[in-house]
Amino acid sequence: MTVVHDARAFRALDSSGAPPLLAGTPWRGIAILATGFVIAAGLVRFDLLPAAALAVAAIATVHGGLLATAVAWSRPSPSSRERLTPTLVLAGTLLVASAATAVHPLGAIAYVAPPVAMARLLDPRRAVIPSRGMLIAAAVFGSGVGAHLLLATSSTLGHRPHVPDLAAAAAALGYDVGANVLSAECFFRGALFDRLQRRWSFTAAASASTAVGVGRYLVDPLLPKTPDALIGAVFYLGLLGVFNCWMVWRSGSVVPGIVSSLLFFAAYRLFTAG
Amino acid sequence: MSGDDRRAAATWIAGVVVGLLGLTVALAGVESPETSPIRDAYVIPVLGAALRFGLPGGILGASAAIVLQAPLVLPPIERAPAAAVTAVGGFIVVAVVGIPAGLLTTRARRRHARYETLLAVHRVLGTEACLETALRRLCACLEQRLHVAAVALVVRDGDDVTVGGGLAMVDRSPLHIVCETGRPLFVADTGGEGRPRRLFAAPLAGGGHAGALAVERFGDIDGDERETIVTLAVHVGLALENARLAARQRRFADELAEKVAAATCRLEEADRAKSTFVAVTSHELRTPLTALLGFSELLWLRRFPSDEVQRLAAIMHGEIARLVRIVNDILDLSRVERGVPLSLRRGALAVEPAVAGAIALFRAQAPARIVLDCARELPALDADGDAFDRIMKNLVSNALKYSAPDGVVCVSARVTGENTVQFTVEDSGRGIPAAALRRVFEPYYRAPDAAGATRGEGIGLAVVKSLVEAHGGEIAVASTPGIGTRVTFVLPAVS
Numbered sequence: 001m002t003v004v005h006d007a008r009a010f011r012a013l014d015s016s017g018a019p020p021l022l023a024g025t026p027w028r029g030i031a032i033l034a035t036g037f038v039i040a041a042g043l044v045r046f047d048l049l050p051a052a053a054l055a056v057a058a059i060a061t062v063h064g065g066l067l068a069t070a071v072a073w074s075r076p077s078p079s080s081r082e083r084l085t086p087t088l089v090l091a092g093t094l095l096v097a098s099a100a101t102a103v104h105p106l107g108a109i110a111y112v113a114p115p116v117a118m119a120r121l122l123d124p125r126r127a128v129i130p131s132r133g134m135l136i137a138a139a140v141f142g143s144g145v146g147a148h149l150l151l152a153t154s155s156t157l158g159h160r161p162h163v164p165d166l167a168a169a170a171a172a173l174g175y176d177v178g179a180n181v182l183s184a185e186c187f188f189r190g191a192l193f194d195r196l197q198r199r200w201s202f203t204a205a206a207s208a209s210t211a212v213g214v215g216r217y218l219v220d221p222l223l224p225k226t227p228d229a230l231i232g233a234v235f236y237l238g239l240l241g242v243f244n245c246w247m248v249w250r251s252g253s254v255v256p257g258i259v260s261s262l263l264f265f266a267a268y269r270l271f272t273a274g
Numbered sequence: 275m276s277g278d279d280r281r282a283a284a285t286w287i288a289g290v291v292v293g294l295l296g297l298t299v300a301l302a303g304v305e306s307p308e309t310s311p312i313r314d315a316y317v318i319p320v321l322g323a324a325l326r327f328g329l330p331g332g333i334l335g336a337s338a339a340i341v342l343q344a345p346l347v348l349p350p351i352e353r354a355p356a357a358a359v360t361a362v363g364g365f366i367v368v369a370v371v372g373i374p375a376g377l378l379t380t381r382a383r384r385r386h387a388r389y390e391t392l393l394a395v396h397r398v399l400g401t402e403a404c405l406e407t408a409l410r411r412l413c414a415c416l417e418q419r420l421h422v423a424a425v426a427l428v429v430r431d432g433d434d435v436t437v438g439g440g441l442a443m444v445d446r447s448p449l450h451i452v453c454e455t456g457r458p459l460f461v462a463d464t465g466g467e468g469r470p471r472r473l474f475a476a477p478l479a480g481g482g483h484a485g486a487l488a489v490e491r492f493g494d495i496d497g498d499e500r501e502t503i504v505t506l507a508v509h510v511g512l513a514l515e516n517a518r519l520a521a522r523q524r525r526f527a528d529e530l531a532e533k534v535a536a537a538t539c540r541l542e543e544a545d546r547a548k549s550t551f552v553a554v555t556s557h558e559l560r561t562p563l564t565a566l567l568g569f570s571e572l573l574w575l576r577r578f579p580s581d582e583v584q585r586l587a588a589i590m591h592g593e594i595a596r597l598v599r600i601v602n603d604i605l606d607l608s609r610v611e612r613g614v615p616l617s618l619r620r621g622a623l624a625v626e627p628a629v630a631g632a633i634a635l636f637r638a639q640a641p642a643r644i645v646l647d648c649a650r651e652l653p654a655l656d657a658d659g660d661a662f663d664r665i666m667k668n669l670v671s672n673a674l675k676y677s678a679p680d681g682v683v684c685v686s687a688r689v690t691g692e693n694t695v696q697f698t699v700e701d702s703g704r705g706i707p708a709a710a711l712r713r714v715f716e717p718y719y720r721a722p723d724a725a726g727a728t729r730g731e732g733i734g735l736a737v738v739k740s741l742v743e744a745h746g747g748e749i750a751v752a753s754t755p756g757i758g759t760r761v762t763f764v765l766p767a768v769s
Contacts, residue, residue: 008464009426009448009475009488010440018463128468152345198463198470201494249493252469 018198024072028080029087030065036091037061052102058221059098063179064091066187067118073191074123086121093117097178105167108174115182128252135256141243142260146267149236153271157228161270172269181261185244188213190254193245202249210241240264286326290335293319298342307346308361316343316364317371324376328383332376336369381498388502391419392509399513402524405429408517409438412510420503422491423471428453429478429485429514448475452486458504464490476504479511547718551732558600562593592635602664603737607717610736616744618658622768625652625687625695628659632666633685636674643674647686653767655695661741662765666697668734669761673701676759694747694764705755714751715739738763 040057043049068087072078093113100107153159164172188209196205214237217223223233244257297315304310316339323335343364351358398411409427416425427438428449435443443449452459452475463470474495475488487507489495495503569586572578578586609616626648637644655662666685673683684700706714710721717736735751742749742763749763 007424007426007439007488008471008490009424009473010437010443011464012444012446013448013451013461014465126468148341148345152348155345156349200462201496203494249469 021195021199024075024078024083026068026072026078026083026087029068029084029091032084033061033065033087033091053099056095056098056102059175059179060091060095063114063183064094066183067094067114070183070186070191071118071121073195074126076123086117089117089121090114094179097174101171101174105171108171108178111174111178114178118182118186130247130251130253130255134247134251134253135259138247138256138260139263142240142263143267145236145239145243145260146264149232149264149267150271153232159271161267164269169269173266176262176265176269181258181265184213184216185254185257185261188216188241189244189248189257193248197249202245206242206245206249209245210238213241214238236264283326286322290319290323290326290331293322294335294338294342298346301343301346306350307343308350308357308364313343313347313364314367316368320368320372321375324372325379327376328380329373329376332372332374332379335376336372339368339372340365384498384502387419388505391416391506394419395506395510396513399510399517402521405436405514405518406438408514409436413439416487416489416506420489420491422489424490426475426488426490427485427510430483431518448473449486449488451475452477452488453483456483458500460495460500469493474500474503476500476507477511479508479515484511485514544718547732550720551718554732555600555604559597562597565593566590566597599664599667603668603733606737606740607733610740611717616661616740618661618744620656620658620745622654623657623659623662624654628655628662629666629685629687629697632663633670635667636670640674643677643680643682644670645682645684647684649686649688652687652689652695653693656766656768657745661745665738665741665763666699668738669699672734673699673703673759673761676703677701678703689767690764693767693769695767696762696764698760698762700758700760702758705757705759706751706753707755711751711753715749 037057037060040049040053044051044054064087067090068083071086071090072083075082093110097108097110097113100110150161154161163169192212193205193209196208199205200208214234217233217237218230223229240261244254244260247256247260248254294316297312297319301307301310301312304312307313320332320335320339324332327334347361347364351361394415395412398415399408401408401411403411409429413425413427416422425439426449428443429436429438430453437443443453448459448461448464456477458474458476461473464473465471469492471490471492472495473488473490475486478485478487487503487510489503569590573583573586606616629646629648633644633646670683670685677683681702683702684698686698686700688696688698690696706721710719713719714721715735715738718732719736720732739749742765745765747763747765749761751759751761753759
């Protein structure tokens, strides 16, 4: 038996304790993004920009803000510049990608940029390579929940899955890869759940971060506002959120969560395409 | 978890999954799944999951059963709401069976694990090992039993602090805080990147001043486990205290055995010495008695001229004086051994006449061998004259006895600065070995080389020491083998 001589019980506790929950948030960047969104909304309101510009600005603002916050929270004590630059870079890449997609669905290829930017901007000390078993479990769970979604909607709501055309599929996949799933997993699991689990138990942290994540989807204008859709969203996104929290808890990585969410949203796109 | 355990767990998971999927397929094939008895069979794999994996198994099994049934059971309810109670009741049954069964299984396992851990703790601390080794073993044992990343233990015994699972405790560390406050402490994250490392520390039995136990884990330490750790800390403290007491008892027993052996050895030696004393003394008493018997027979049976009678009477007187001295010595020693103080008739005693009187007999026999050196104007002693005479005679007799036939014995007296007179009897004899020097004042003791060479009972110096100390004086002996021996004693002067 090996005796570990690194018990932290012998070391002095950090007097400052855990940082405040919102410490390191790039408020200036978020304010700039919000201002840009308001200006874009005003220009659309006065027909100086097309209506699609509002969705483009919303994607850049919301997902850019979530990703920038995740980047800032991953650093121990980010400087003002370290907070602002990632915000502008991420929002910029998202703005370009969503605008390109709005111009042509195949422009969604530009959604490759945000994950690449995230990989470069995140603190490399936080990089954890998940095990193959975790990735397989994530794939099985994501596809299983997705399959259940399709089965349940087809049997209860009478929806039939439809395979979207290539352009629409590319647009949806690009949005999920570069914005939707990426921001949800990086912020709600990688940042928010990570901070909460350092204060509370797993159950409390997973419940809180999942609730906030589900809330984000419930106010998403892209989600249909019918009771069936809302109940389904709470159930499936809640299930997915808790499972992804557990995978972050076990592996320390958000990659398995991204895999399971992408597979689930792929099934969801089959449902919405109908 | 070992490889066998993993395989067994995987087999159970596969069985539960296959069971749930099989039932779902079977349910999909019936006409009215919401009222089908197949739904009741879902409790079997759910119960299996709960009994094998505890609460997580029960929750996941029940959730999976409900989620799998839902797409088949819910659509008919929408078409015929009257069947809703039956359909939802099936969900409730699965949940009510799975979750409490899992909860009870988890609790039973934890209690079993707690007892096993306590047993292991007592086994580890029951072995005869030093505290550091015992703590190291205990930390390793608890790490394995509690499935934690690290175990830290601090045991305090007064100012002594012994640590296990680490090197040293610093101020404001969790263990230090628990030791100071005597209350359990939970730290949700001890810092660092990656997964949060929880820590829970509890005081040992007897409070924080006795020590503390801390466990660290990359995972939750829930309330039930914290309660277990608090209980465990109490038992560890008690077991350590018992081990400490047992070790102390063993140490006392060993010390006692050593003392008994030493005392037995001393008693045996004393017994041997007394036997030797009886033999020697009998011989010493018989010699003058034989002389007295012979000379008295001669005086009784024959007639001698008056000067010859006087000579024989002087010899007889000398032998009688020797007998009296031996008997007095024996009586004095007997008093000392019984703790009875020696009776002294103290008074002012002039030093030079007293010394000269005591050694007169020896000087008459060998005038060239005794040198008397008394300082001028010596104060009178506050001493018993008879006792002083016996002291001097014993010492001078010994000095002559152990000196060569032509050796010189010096007797001197000096005033010391503390209203006392110091006497020295110095010979140029064979000397006393260092090992024997420490014991020359013990009753019945005779130095090994002296025992066969000269006559004596081994009580003279013991009596001298008793007499000197009875006067409130001190006596010391110094000797160099081959050079000679010097006995110095101090007696109080009249103030």
